[in-house]
Amino acid sequence: MTEPALATLTRLRTACSQCNLRELCLPMGLSADELQTLDNLVSTRRKVRRGDSLFYGGEPFSALYAVRYGFFKSTLTSGDGREQVTGFYMAGELLGMDGIGGDRHTCTLTALEDSEVCVMPFARVEDLSRNFEPLQRHFHRVLSREIVRDQGVMMLLGSMRAEERLAAFLVNLSQRLTARGFSASEFVLRMTRDEIGSYLGMKLETVSRLFSRFQEDALIEVHQKHVRILDIGGLKRVMAQAQSAP
């Protein structure tokens, strides 16, 4: 194989236009030409080992990251050292948007399994956005959806009881996995009970107890990190059980 041919092959393999996740990351309905203008978005890819962090709170911000494969948690550390999990991210989702506003990251992103991300230098995102309207629209949508997602979590934490929160969490996970072509009913949790608890505003013991209760009620089957959803409708009912008026 000649040198140029090899180079082309490599380029193709790291090009967004050839990526099977592009429907999750990029605007849809683009022509082949248009798609190629986006191949400049990603500068490099970066592997992150399980337990390692992509970036830390306080670090200077320079790029956004798209998850290619793997699983991440984002955590926020308060002044007095308490740590709170603020989100979980999987393939096709965008990381690092917290850093735009203040030129440094506010949260830390840690891989919960061996992962890989596409590095998108933020200057390129903005440059391409100015010259290519579909990308601009798409980028704004992604930012806005992150706001909406966070508001959903606020609703969760602010007005739901522990069992409702955990049910909502499971339903959400199931939906996101489905959208990625995984089984909707059977999966492996990548996070610990403690991390789930932190995200949902409860203690790890409460998470564990609720998993057991859901199992007794034949809503799920749990063995450690393995979860099988037996009754998604039941979970949705638990999640919406407003304490009804007389």
Added chain:
Amino acid sequence: MTEPALATLTRLRTACSQCNLRELCLPMGLSADELQTLDNLVSTRRKVRRGDSLFYGGEPFSALYAVRYGFFKSTLTSGDGREQVTGFYMAGELLGMDGIGGDRHTCTLTALEDSEVCVMPFARVEDLSRNFEPLQRHFHRVLSREIVRDQGVMMLLGSMRAEERLAAFLVNLSQRLTARGFSASEFVLRMTRDEIGSYLGMKLETVSRLFSRFQEDALIEVHQKHVRILDIGGLKRVMAQAQSAP
């Protein structure tokens, strides 16, 4: 006064370049020329009566709004009808960013006192952003800061106790009022105990009891909606009192 002169005067009065809030809304450090290119951002202004809503969850999205004066709350209603306050907004802050992602608003924005907003049709925001880099940067920052703000609330709701949350709320209010040239230590709450409680994930009775407790502890003085902060340092201490180890 001639007709044209009158028209000019009116235009000047609604122009961003002449607005005394522009440091809060717009990118800083622009030349007079550059500032004028932004005068097209705002199409009209809109007054909203106390109790009325600027937009409702589910309504089609078309514009962003900058608060000129007044006070708003944003609320989210879950499937089963529970309502959660997700934020409070004052002069210079931007409303409606939740609508970008799905072309309709997800939350409802309600005025808690007679208010006025500048209407910025979103298409104009995007057009101007593409052609004017400082605006693009600024807009991205504003979106990102909203994400960071929401994550702060998640931390509040997920890992702080009721008294810590209320202290944090008061400190935050005080800081935002100060940034707008109001007194840092004395102000009138525009929202009810119920709305504070919803925002902070507690019941209105708990809010009331904590206000009383803070008063006993000489941290604040409350008479209904009037609040005077006596010991901001004390409040900050309450807000960060991690349950210390032995």
Added chain:
DNA sequence: CGTAATTTTGACTCCGCTCAATTGGCGTGG
């Protein structure tokens, strides 16, 4: 000025936390 809404306060209850012991999984090294 009267009625409704909001706020305060008290008494009691219960959900989720704390503390503690036990079980189960998994990687490492003998």
Added chain:
DNA sequence: CCACGCCAATTGAGCGGAGTCAAAATTACG
């Protein structure tokens, strides 16, 4: 290959913070 140790998860007992229910006080508003 198994034993050991470590970490995660489960489960129990008891407690306490915040919720619920209820009534009184105060204020807002038509």
